[in-house]
Amino acid sequence: MKPQFERVTFPKGCSLRVYHRRVPEIPFEWHHHPEYELTLTLNSRGWRFIGDHIGQYQAPDLVLVPSDMPHTWASTATPDAKEPHTAIVIWFSGAWALRLAEICPEYGKIRRLLRSATTGLAFSTETAALMSGRLAGLLGESATNRLHTALDLLLELAEAETTPLSKAGVTVPATSDAEPAQLTRVLNHLHKRFQEIIRIDALCRVGNISPRSLHRLFVKHTGESVSDYLSKLRVGRACMRLAETDLPVSMIAGEVGLSNLANFNRQFRRVRQMTPTAYREYFQKHGELPGGAGEGVQVRPRSLDRPRRRVSRR
Template sequence: MKAAYEHVDFGTSRSVRVFHRRLPRIPFEWHHHPEYELTLTMNSQGKRYIGDSITAYGADDLVLVPPNLPHTWASNRSIDAAHAQAAIVVWFDGAWVRRFADVCPEYGGLRNLLRRAACGLAFEEGAGAHMRAQSDRLLCADPRERLKAVIDTLDWLAAVPASPLASPSAFDARTGTPSGHESDQLNRVLAIIDTQFAHPLRMATLAKASGMSERSLTRQFTLHLGESVGRYIARVRIGHACRMLTDTSMPVSVVAARSGFANVSNFNRQFRATKGLTPAEYRQQFASEPHADASANATPALTERSPSLERKARG
């Protein structure tokens, strides 16, 4: 399933865009955009799709989505049926945050937050309730107060534990491009993996390309990426496979071969170990979700939604 492009309109003279969404249910709307998105989902439970990550979510779910990574939420019911489901969505430009951190070194932690969010972040329990407590400021009519609330929230989240969501190369737009924080030697290895994952990749070859010993390369991977070389390669391959499973109707055997797996049995075993589903079950998760319809969308209480997806819903 191809992700729809959403144009996020910030309006004039605005650094961030805040959207208060209230509706009977959250429909499946697979989309992407070039802005970062911080979303707090309230009084809702269902499934959260971030790249190739499919996870159940519940009350006060708080997630940071990086640019161009397809995503959506799809609710199955309200936690409190007497009230609407709601979300506070904050869109912001990564370059703007980096410039802000450069000018104000007190906010240097924001750079690390963006780096951590390269594959999406789900924040620990309690973080959503903390952001919900700031809702009056985030939804204030004064844009300057909203801006201050967003900066305070992001600065606080910079130190909050969170779990990464998508694989490094879950989709074409998220190919695991080196962040610029790693060494040139490690970046060379990452570039090789990201472009040649469909072929056999031997540790000796990667070490030679990096100019390091196999032991040093292993140590650098663990230090900078928090996992072994083999585990990183497997996640890149699984991410590519997930994209093919959702974007194409190719047989699973073809997906396995084009993702770098020697045989289907090994592919099925590694895929289930990583995603908790077989490749066929993973594909069905996307195929079984209903598309959004216009009746599911209520007018936002404080701001209007970006029109691109509204038009798609009515189409």
């Protein structure tokens, strides 16, 4: 099965990304991305697939997945039926971590950890419990505290006993190399310029791709059209501005590239199932964003957020 490319975006001003996943089930989502991924799975058991490794897992399960190694988890049950399947995921760039180890000798052990992780690594339940004890720092609102906690954790993991998971040399099939590169160029352009007028022909030039191929690429890797993806991107930014400022809705609409207020309200309602005003009122009343917490901890990369056909293990 060909793994899907997942685009992991980092919050502005952050060196890594933390995601607190709480779901009714963990579906089979065979995918890869350039970032290293450290995943602590809690209140869940089932099967994990890392490269050519297939094995059972049960909470607490801690695994480090290297850059571009296909992987997924697929749950079968929750030990505590009253609570959802939970995972704490940390994504970080290998190049960033290696530069840090080179510049700061105090972090030199991280280089050894990444070198050992080329096959994917599983850690002991005791080490997983160590990460569980750091959740307050990893899931806190302070990006600085999240960074410090994650770095301290990586240093301790570098000293921990590990079990290799996949055979060396397992990589993403070469046939998928071009598409992620094209998609990444287009997505980077969208994320930087979404406040402006976006034209398909301009995106095609960025990705060096035809309009038909661009549409096919988006549907294949994000599950939606370019216009739908752009709409969600603009609405997502508008949500942040509604929560963090008292600016009029019309001004925020203009900021995100939807100067027509009626069109902005229509797109916002379609994406969030409520009006911008209702969204702001909910935040002011409850002190949190409808549907989850803020950017940087609770938001999953959208490239895999869509309904999927269930795949059973054979």
